[in-house]
Amino acid sequence: MGGAALRLNSLFEQLLGTPLPVRIRAWDGSQAGPPDAPALVVRNRRAVRRLLWKPGELGLARAWVAGDLDVEGDLYTALDLMAGLVWERGENAKSLTETLRDPDARAAVRGLVKLTGLPLPPAPPAEEVRRTHHLHTRRTDRRAISHHYDVGNDFYETVLGPSMVYSCAYWPDPDATLADAQRDKLELVCRKLALTPGQRLLDVGCGWGSMALHAAREHGVDVVGITLSQEQAAYARKRVAEEGLADRVEIRVQDYRDVTDGPFDAISSIGMAEHVGAERYLDYARNLHRLLVPGGRLLNHQIARRPHGDESAYHVDEFIDAYVFPDGELEPVGSTVTQLERAGFEVRDVESIREHYALTLRHWVANLEADWRHAVSLAGAGRARVWRLYMAASALAFERNRIGVNQVLAVRTPQSGTSGLPLRARTWN
Structure with missing residues (x-):
């Protein structure tokens, strides 16, 4: 003492x-x-x-x-x-x-x-990226995505496990394995989209290809997966080739704004829309609406923040912006629903799975801590420390209801008004 x-x-x-x-x-x-x-x-x-x-x-x-x-x-x-x-x-x-x-x-x-003592301020760690404001141009989005995802596929394998899914899992119970919960999440998305053999699916922000592979393998659809990360695309293409699905799955390094070969029967966007930015969100929604056939479905899986009393006073989280997701922005789920409907979608279902993300993050932290020395050797001590703090703090934020995550099912309902959903739509549960 x-x-x-x-x-x-x-x-x-x-x-x-x-x-x-x-x-x-x-x-x-x-x-x-x-x-x-x-x-x-x-x-x-x-x-x-x-x-x-x-x-x-x-x-x-x-x-x-x-x-x-x-x-x-x-x-x-x-x-x-x-x-x-x-x-x-x-x-x-x-x-x-x-x-x-x-x-x-x-x-x-x-x-x-x-x-x-108080000499000149210590220099920020090398892992820090600073933004003066959030532009969300093609160039700045590509750079921000590269900062977060091009850390090294081996590092992400250490954290995420063999499923290589970097979004909230869907847990049948707290004692399930991470791999099973991630498989259940991918299957849940496919069921909400009502995928059938021969359909075309666009997977926006396809990551390491897990959703694209699951949809093609289990539901017989043809998939175009797009990402801005060169490392993710290379990894996903390798997995596609290894599973013999190259004739059904195409992985592209492409911005969602540059996709021109629609229409698609369905679109999945899982953990990608957080990177779009509030000012660009309506354009994002309109682009996806344009790419769907009439009656086509969008499953938008997205983290949301709680609304504040004075929305004009909202500020981006400094730690997240500087070290984790440069230019990432979280909006309330109500804002997301409003923008999707302004773009022409009919929102048919919103499911909050907040507690599921807390469980997912705790498993990722456990993976990182269990293989800490290997993770440091892959990404460096600073980067590993960023991920440990970010994921542990985020787990608590979900548990304490400071942030949430929602799956929003929306339809490009045709003029006839026929949505294509059954009278009791939640058959996926």
Whole structure:
């Protein structure tokens, strides 16, 4: 006890106006704080400098990715305890400027500077990508997708397992295997789309080809899968060839805006629309509507954020934007439904599967932690740390209902008004 940790604990409590819910273990080996709580390991003074120069989520993320901060004990428990300080401060939280009007807070900052020094701000970790604003042009989307997905197929195999599906699984029960739950998700999508042999399916954001392969193999459809990732496309094409489905599945490196060889009988978009951007979403929906035959179905599987009281005040998550999904944007599910209908779709079903994503993410984190050294050798320590934090924090966000995920089934209903759905449509359950 005592030493730098006691001083840090006291100064942070003074600055934040509340006791820290976790222990602190400082660079000199000292510890302070609740003895039974996980420890926030402050490996060096640079970690505190990062927080002083960039208070809040981004400063914490930079320190974590650089290895200046770590957690000793259960990561989920630590993140859960810190959520109130970092992610859930609410609309009435004080800004840094307002906080520093308090004499005690100013004194705490002076104490932290005295303890750690305050030279020029530490350089951000190499894994950070910064955007000035969200353009969502073909060029910027291609670059953002490459940042996230071209990390290395071997790394993703370590995290995702043999299914190579990077979206929410569909769990029959919590004790099922990840592979079975991902298979059930792909089958659920196929049933919602009512795929039959000989139909054409467009899989937008096809990833490593799992949906395309499942639909062709199990439902006899011809599939065009598109992605902006060169590494994903190469991996998917190899899988297609190995399964002898090259005559049924075509994988392209192509932007959804550039697909011209419609019409398709069905379109699946699984975990892709988060990359589209709010300003481009109506164009996205109109493009997919244009590519469908009358009566054709779209299954849009997409993460959603909770709506805020003042939508104009919404800001993109700094950590996610800088390290995980550059230019990614989450919108409320109501906004998604509205835009799809504005584009001409008739939305027929919306299913929330929020809890399923929490389970999926916990399995991915377990995969990463179980083969940590191998993952670091493949992607580097910084990148592996990004994925561990991002997936663990996201699991908690789904569990605490801060974000959700929904499957929206929409139809390009013809002028006759015949949707093609049965009177009791949820036969897929």
